[in-house]
Amino acid sequence: MGEKLLMKGNEVIAEAALRAGCRHYFGYPITPQTEIAHYMAKKMNELGGTFVQAESEVAAINMVYGAASAGARVLTSSSSPGISLKQEGLSYIAGAELPAVVVNIVRCGPGLGGILPAQCDYFQAVKGGGHGDYKMVVLAPSSVQELYELTVEAFNIADRYRIVSMIMGDGILGQMMEVVEFKDKENIEKVEKNWATTGTQMKREHNTITSIYIEPEILEKHNQKLQAKFALIAEKETRVESYNCEDADIIVTAFGTVARIVKNVIKMAQKEGIKVGLIRPITLWPFPVKEFEKYADVPKAFLSVELNAGQMVEDVKLAVNGKRPVHFYGRMGGMIPTQKEILDKIKEILNK
Amino acid sequence: MDTVFKKPHALTDTTMHYCPGCTHGIAHRLIAEVIDELGIEGKTVGVSPVGCAYNNYIYFNCDMVQAAHGRAPAVATGIKRVHPDNFVFTYQGDGDLAAIGTAEIVHAATRGEKITVIFINNAIYGMTSGQMAPTTLIGQVTTTSPFGRKPELHGYPVKVCELLSTLEGAVYVERVSLHDVKNIKNAKSAIKKAFKVQAAGLGFSIVEVLSSCPTNWGINPVGALEWIKDKMIPVYPLGNFKGKDLEV
Missing domain, CATH: 3.40.50.970 (Thiamin diphosphate (ThDP)-binding fold, Pyr/PP domains)
Known part of the structure; x- marks a missing residue:
């Protein structure tokens, strides 16, 4: 090595x-x-x-x-x-x-x-x-x-x-x-x-x-x-990482550093019996549309977590194509979401 | 029969698109003659501007790169840094070089980039149909100074050679004109020296070429040459500003 x-x-x-x-x-x-x-x-x-x-x-x-x-x-x-x-x-x-x-x-x-x-x-x-x-x-x-x-x-x-x-x-x-x-x-x-x-x-x-x-x-x-x-x-050249999507209650999508926070959220959620999957686009263009199509019928909903006012979520909605609701959670201005914030959002979506 | 005059090899056979009486064609030919005489066509890369000469890459036989408006000195910097043994020249008009590309030309000269700049100053924007240029003369009527250039509204003509010759990295700076045969010969000598300065790796070289634009000046071709002599040269004096004594 x-x-x-x-x-x-x-x-x-x-x-x-x-x-x-x-x-x-x-x-x-x-x-x-x-x-x-x-x-x-x-x-x-x-x-x-x-x-x-x-x-x-x-x-x-x-x-x-x-x-x-x-x-x-x-x-x-x-x-x-x-x-x-x-x-x-x-x-x-x-x-x-x-x-x-x-x-x-x-x-x-x-x-x-x-x-x-x-x-x-x-x-x-x-x-x-x-x-x-x-x-x-x-x-x-x-x-x-x-x-x-x-x-x-x-x-x-x-x-x-x-x-x-x-x-x-x-x-x-x-x-x-x-x-x-x-x-x-x-x-x-x-x-x-x-x-x-x-x-x-x-x-x-x-x-x-x-x-x-x-x-x-x-x-x-x-x-x-x-x-x-x-x-x-x-x-x-489309690149993507998927994690625990096969039987997820909800699939969270995030890229870059935010995806790392989401991976910890998945562990926290598991302890509470909530199955959270992750689709992490590695190429933002080309966007991994097929990966979303593959899992579009699996979860109850999708959630895009981003450090902005909601940008990638538009591509997620296009890829999921109305098969499931697509939610968004974002922070701006240099603020970073905590794991708890994201988990609370997941619970809010699933308990609706 | 002996051939006593022919098209330089560095020019293609393509018919030029310039207006009757425009001196772009003469400037192109002088550059091509210099490339031929120095035997550097195979090692020369030219950078085309935005303006009437935007597609002069179809007229030169050497490799050519078309640049965004004003950015030719930055593009030339990139080309030269990759192949320092190649000859790199830019061909830029007054809007390109002295307005939108002011930062690029000043800093290419500041860095002493080993490139040669051919600066065509005809005191007007040609391609976009006769707007005021930074080099437009006081009182000159253009489509955007319809009542003549007024200092209180539009400021004063930019004197590029005078400006750049204050920079240490600019080692050869000369202003020439294409209004008669004698001056065309001088222009060619200056262009040749500028390329030789580049060959010697001495630094940045620029030749400002006073040129005509009969179409947008609204003057006939012969009158346009007179206008260069009578109106432009008093504002833009010809001669060497730097590097006269360089032995190259």
Whole structure:
């Protein structure tokens, strides 16, 4: 087995990116993710890679666009207000079909909001925060170990489909220290990037990276190609963890750090004779619709617990498709629900 | 028969879409001639702007990347950092570079990014049909300054070369014009030197090119060249602002 270390979540993201072969990082400081930049500033110097502290998140994502065009594995990281600034670039990257990995350690909004944990950027991440019809693969780790594994996988997915992979965590995950076990050797998929603008060397026709197609017939075809790609990703890359769903009285759904709280709630409920299941989407897009369909007839109800005003619950309702009632419980502004709060909500639903 | 004049290899055979009398075509040709003469086409990556030249990637034979409005210097930074031995240039207009992309150009220069910027200053927005640019002259009538640019309402023309030459990372800064043959030759020399400065890894280089826009100025092509000479040059004096004595 590999090396075991006690590390902070943000540093693990950076280390995982390096292990995945990323040698180009562009970012702008913002709490609570800046340790990623600190780690990269040191390590890229040692490894002969690129660390650029950009003048803004707008510039950083456009540097990512350039580096991805040139064929590199490239990372940027930020937090909610900074991710909003990156939306222009993300739309262009989607349109130009470039592979890149973007980390959002979400804080609470709207506006400058606060720096404490939240999941209020769910809509922005999964519905396409920028202009145009596009998707990003959105990965939602719930432990530091999973941050490592999914960050490595995010680079493979990005290269495989020429798409943005977003790692979405929160301040709890980014700031906490946990044991992480690194593999001795990473699974790095080698993808031929014959589309990249690396210079023709006078050996091929020139490559162009662009997202503009003035002719409507051509732009519609381009969009159809993108949609076909998104459909393929939905088929191949959906990830989900289910827990005690087979005979559950109620199935709770939660992602990221909230799912960990729910796992403890399940144990508390068991002592009181209440069977609680959990569906934890690991990919927020593609959303694990089939998993909800599979268990839609089992419980009396579903409950989505989120650190927002009710965002993923809309996708849960679409997936459950009216077969069972879908309830919501959320906290906002950096407040975290206690296990008892969630259990009380479960009892309230079941006793109705 | 001897060939005495031909299209540079770095330009494709595609017919350009620019208006009659527009000098974009001349600027493209000068860049392509320099790429040919330096023998760097296979190692050059250009960055296209947003504006009339948005699709100049179909005119250049080197690899090209189309950037969002104003972001070309950031995109070029990413491209150059991945392949430091490649030549990277951006081609940007005055709205792109001096309005929406002000932060990107200032900080690419501040960092001394080893890229070459070709800055087309025609004192107006072309593609969106003649709006006031940061470089629009005082008194100049545009679709968004229909009574002429007034300092009290619109401020003053931005002098990009003067501004950027205060930054240590900008090592070669020159303003040229395309209004006559002599100046076109000077423009080519400046573009060539800018690429050589990049080859030598000395830092950021920019050539500001005073250009015409007969369509949106509402002046005929010949009159537009006169307008550059008589109206623009007094506001935007030609010459080298930095790096004149660099041996490259």
